[in-house]
Amino acid sequence: MTAKVLVVDDIPANVRLLQAKLEADYYDVVTAHSGQEAIETAIIEQPDIILLDVMMPGVDGYEVTRQLKELAETRHIPIILVTALDGRDDRLSGLEAGADDFLTKPLDDVILFARLKALVRLKHLSDELRQREQSSRRMGLIDANQLHRQMTAPGNVLILDDQVRQAERLMVALGEQHRCAYETDPKAALKIALGRVDLLVLNLAARDFDPLRFVAHLRSSELTRQLPVLGLFNPDERPTLLKGLELGVSDVLPRPVDIQELLARARGQIRRKRYADFLRASLDRSLELAVTDPLTGLNNRRFMDLQLTQLMRRHLKTDDPVSLLLLDIDHFKRVNDGFGHDAGDEVLKEFARRVSQNVRAIDMPCRLGGEEFVVLMPDTPADAAQTIAERVRQAVAEAPFSLPDGRTLDVTVSVGVSSLLGLGDTLEAFIKRADEAVYEAKQSGRNRVILRAA
Template sequence: MSARILVVDDLAPNRNLLDVKLSAEYYDVLTASSGEEALEIAAKERLDLIMMDIIMPGGMNGFEATRILKSDPSLYHIPVIMVTALEESKDMVRGLEAGADDFITKPIDDFNLTARVRSLLRLKMTTDQLMSHTGHTAENCRPMFEKIQGRKGRILLIGDEGGQPARISRMIGEAHEVVIEYDPAEAMRKAKSHFDLVIVSLVAKSFDGLRLCASLRFSAETRDTPILVIGDSDDQQTFVKAYDLGVNDSIMRPVETQELRARMATLLRRKFTADSLKENFNEDLEMVISDPLTGLGNRRFFDRQVEPLFDELKDGGEDFSILVFDIDHFKRVNDMLGHDMGDQILKEVAARIVTNMRAVDIVSRYGGEEFMIAMPGTTQDEAFFAADRVRQSMAGTPIFVDGQGLSITMSCGVAQVIPGEQLREVFRRADTALYHAKRNGRNQVKAADLGRTESKTATAA
């Protein structure tokens, strides 16, 4: 993945080493020799990741620079990896408290560097997508991301009984809901019941951790669930296989509490951000294709849904027909009773139409008080009788709104699609039939002319 990374270190050899390693992976690398210079570059350049050395004598250290970055509304969303030769947990804690997202210790091996960088860049990419989709800027999206970071996750721990899982669970504490499983088959079954993160031991004696990871990635229900694996530092080949199978991150034994929590936090933030992106997309899609009042599809939904029917008919597919319903005297109802009551009537009309149509029929509110229906595999005569069934249902039973019974009727135009017609053409024929139904007294169904001289009408008895 292409990205721009800022490397911050007071020593030129360290900067050059990381520059070479990251450039070899085709990243665009910028460098800074102090915390102050890093802040200046971050304010001017678009960055996807910052690798910050902790100890920089004679100027602003990594802790201070990270704290300032994370307090800046326009920069706080950029992931920061702390780079240090120190391995004491107090330095890890201090780095995380300053706002760092992860850390890596010197000497830096290529495998660990690649894993850390890719994990944080995926998080950055997902956050950028969410900001773009919601229209947020870096300055105003902080509450959204703080809410995501504050979510409690469901974690599934899989390992040997009496071994690692219980200890890992204690490290996680009460920040998340933790479920421990020792049997791989049962673990797979549980993993399909919505977990936000699965932690798998690669050193388990009772099952093959790599095979379990492969199964998790193969299953449709768990394909997108983040996987964190735990293994031995001297078994890099197993880690390589795990990443080839699609695991998201790794941690080596002995597991440090702060390192574990940092890895988990990154994966959970990415998972929750992706979930938010999906939810937001689905909400937007729902708004685009559905009518918020009745819950039916809207005009755009209808046009998209019927397009394949026209294509199939051109290729000799089955007949289908279009119905256009309109509520009689609806403007008068709105003027006399008010728009709130008019809305209630529209909801009830929509419900009755759906109740009287088949599951395969495409039902939409096409606009105002007009409803459009496509009936696949239906001739004009068959569609005519279906339309009259809806009309009778509407006319035969009052609609009750706020305890008041209202007599509502509908008129309808029906047209079978002629091969070669476009939607606008068949709509025009059905709408013309509807117009004649209304002119002839309303509360009736009128069939469009199919090229014959006769036409058909159904009226109230």
């Protein structure tokens, strides 16, 4: 896995040594020799990960980490703090500052590269979402206050451990800040993980089940692939640790568990997941807005054009029938002129609701524009489409529409029906036939369905 790594150390020999090791493993390496230079280089180079020495003159690694995590340009970059210090307070200081991991000198190369690959993999998964963030902000789809609330709210933590007493201790400790539950059965845990779980704490030293197989199963399922896993490992079981990181464990913590470090690592994993979830939801909203009419909630013309092209392609390949309804509300201008645009909007929304309730699940109602609507009908011959069109017409005409001021209004619709005719037919001709049928319905007195088969 190739990636760009920023190596930061005030001792040139340390930088050269790390650079040589990383480049031998095909990493692209950039370097910095001070805290301030590290910040500037990170902004310009946008590395995939930062290896940052803690003990530097001037701005130390903790402060560099805090500043990088405060900058919008760099807060997404994982940081591994590297230091000769191995005290509990030092690790906690680094994690609290925003670091993703904390490695001590002399570096264990195998552990270093395992952590690099794990963190780079996580970053690559989130990069596409992050790139969408700016466009989502421009569209007003990201509320900074809502994002802050979501990222700092208590998380849903599931503990999977075959040692009940340890699981209970973990649940009590994590329960001070989060909503927690524990399971000893991996099958039961997997069912829970399909729900709203923000973090899974897994005992990698479990003996009653295979924790590595459980991780592999999580990562093979689309529904649980993004779920963060914090693995608890025995320091003397190095192969298990390395295999866990390779399979997709997000973060690791040695046993016996330091509760404060557990809380710090859990908080970091939950915040990262909440951020990714928020961006995915924002992206979903932006995609929905791109193909949805904001007034009626129906699909818009852009969606209709895309679907028509696909339906036409499939029709020419398989000869499956495709039909279309073109609906035009009768005398709609009189509604706007006589009752006001608010009344007109209410009529359009109620009309869309009645159409949606009277077509089938496979049909695709769309608002073409103004008072014109279209229903795309895959796998539907002309006679079936005409029957459904008549049902829609009756649903519109049978009950008055309620207006915002309490008055009611009778509304009718003229409907044109057309179907694709196979080779030689075109989308333009398909739509034109429906349009001509609507015109005929209008000329014939409105409030009727006309089929234009050819």
